[in-house]
Amino acid sequence: MSKAIYALYDDDEIMVDGAKTILSKNVRIKDVYSPFPIHGLEIVLGIKWTRLAINAFLYGITALTLALLGMSYFMIQDWPMNIGGKPSFDLYQNLPAFIPITFEFTVLCAAHGMAITYLIRNWTLPGVKARNPHPRTTDDHFAIEIDLSENQGVSAEDIKTILQETKPVEIFEK
Amino acid sequence: MQKESAIREPLILGDKTYHQITEDVCAPVEGKANKYWYIVFSIAVIVALWGVGCILYTIGRGIGTWGLNTTVDWAWDITNFVWWVGIGHAGTLISAVLLLFRQKWRMAINRSAEAMTIFAVMMAALFPGIHMGRIWMAYWVFPLPNQFGSLWVNFNSPLLWDVFAISTYFSVSLVFWYIGLIPDFATIRDRAVKPVSKMAYSVLSFGWTGNAKAWIRFEEVSLVLAGLATPLVFSVHSIVSMDFATSVIPGWHTTIFPPYFVAGAIFSGFAMVQTLLLITRKVLNLESYITVKHGEYMNIVIVITGSIVGVAYLSELFISWYSGVEYEGYAFLNRATGPYWWAYWSMMTCNVITPQLFWFKKVRRSLMASFILSIFVNIGMWFERFVIIVTSLHRDFLPSNWGMFHPTFVDIGIFLGTIGIFFTLFLLFSRFFPVLALNELKSILKSSGDNYKKQHHNE
Secondary structure, X not given: OOOEEEEEEOOHHHHHHHHHHHHHOOOOOOEEEOOOOOOOHHHHHOOOOOOHHHHHHHHHHHHHHHHHHHHXXXXXXXXXXXXXXXXXXXXXXXXXXXXXXXXXHHHHHHHHHHHHHHHHHHOOOOOOOOOOXXXXXXXXXXXXXXXXXXXXXXXXXHHHHHHHHOOOOEEEEO | OOXXXXXXXXXXXXXXXXXXXXXHHHHHHHOOOOHHHHHHHHHHHHHHHHHHHHHHHHHHHOHHHOOOOOOOOOOHHHHHHHHHHHHOHXXXXXXXXXXXXXXXXXXXXXXXXXXXXXXXXXXXXXXXXXXXXXXXXHHHHOOOOOOOOOOOOOOOOHHHHHHXXXXXXXXXXXXXXXXXXXXXXXXXXXXXXXXXXXXXXXXHOOOOOOEHHHHHHHHHHHHHHHHHHHXXXXXXXXXXXXXXXXXXXXXXXXXXXXXXXXXXXXXXXXXXXXXXXXXXXXXXXXXXXXXXXXXXXXXXXXXXXXXXXXXXXXXXXXXXXHOOOHHHHHHHHHHHHOOOHHXXXXXXXXXXXXXXXXXXXXXXXXXXXXXXXXXXXXXXXXXXXXXXXXXXXXXXXXXXXXXXXXXXXXXXXXXXXXXXXXXXXXXXXXXXXXXXXXXXXXXXXXXXXXXXXHHHHHO
């Protein structure tokens, strides 16, 4: 594992301003750790927006198809039942009665599929060890992580000098 | 930095910092429970155990132990089921619908409201389960390949729609709740001193790190889950109402049922949130976060949904006469003036009349009045379901069949027992889980916190 330098801040606005200063000096930021989501930070850091919503849509559309296919197999092909004279001999006629379950199944699969993808993509699963550099980044502190191997042109001392200008409460290496 | 109008009341009172929010919310988890917690918890556990005993007795002896008879063959079981499902509607409404509307006041109450939802839906699901008689066959409600000549469940039946609706609602609410809890568990984990709690919260927090990309994903997941859960909330109680509306019993066969049930569900859910939070804020010292303004917002929802319910009662009554169907007309006349008049008028008083007091700002902002009226709504909404179910059944088409329903000690025991189990779970939640959404509260501190608002105003 390569060495990283961290700057710890006690305010989100100071941290965001700090990140802008650091980036303007051509130092690359590896990551930022914060106790809550900071809006606009992704624009500063140039992080691409997540595609999880597209995933949810795909899971949903799969579930919708499966539900309709399943119900037309169970109720129309495999074992058609005449229940109170309700039409049961083709999907089109029976469709109104299938809508509630189609909807529920779509939501079920879209929500769970998305949640599972989210947990795996984030690598937040039971038994995973936390990687945040400082215990207070989940409380009231904000940390900027700078990976030395990503910044070959700049020395560790120079990075620390730049970080010092951004008014952090602490600078540490790990 | 987003700034808010100075005349908008602050949502976080007092001189709070990010760290102070952590301290305040973690205090009940890290400290020792006080005497009151133990007293209430013991009572809840005793009542819960009594309920469990009655449930086991039912399973052992069959549902003949209940007061059901050939005329009233659906009574407290389904009343309790609908009551609990209705209560379970507020949590997801608060966290999903209010998230889509960007209502910041939801942040102080969504966590406990969602917990309440999950526990209430668990209690609800219990009733159809034990009403099956042979609960070990409960998996028959699912469309599983089987050896009975590949006989499938009936997808045309609202009872099956209910199976899908309730299980989807329960599991999606659970996931929504847990995803929000993960970062807050991480906060407790990083503060934990004792090795046991450190380990427990490490496992619960799934190794949450809080890096920039994780937060982006977190926000996206919350938003999309809210978008999915919003129609889900409305669908669940619509489907529950269809259990009745698609039947041919006078008093049940009503097209107004789905919107009427949904409004009633939100009404009763908010009342239960109000009941629980007014106690929680006091016991856990969270008055700065769950403020009078939060109570007022909830009371506004209660008065509006209560009025919708009132209009629905009256339209139902009017339509029963206007339809010209004598059975329909009698069903409603019998509700209001028959042997169950007391249930009907309890329902009318608690659901339609008393909540109207919330039009007065003084009442809306009084904690004591809110608490008392929320209890009224809880009672009234139970009676609503009882009235719909039992009064429609007890006098059917053949007068020689007419009868009454008398609950046995088992009926009463199971109902009270579910309240006991519910409170046991909620009390455990308030002791071991962060009851407020820490990360979300911190994100609104600078725009809606009292001290920051004053500071912005002076600038």
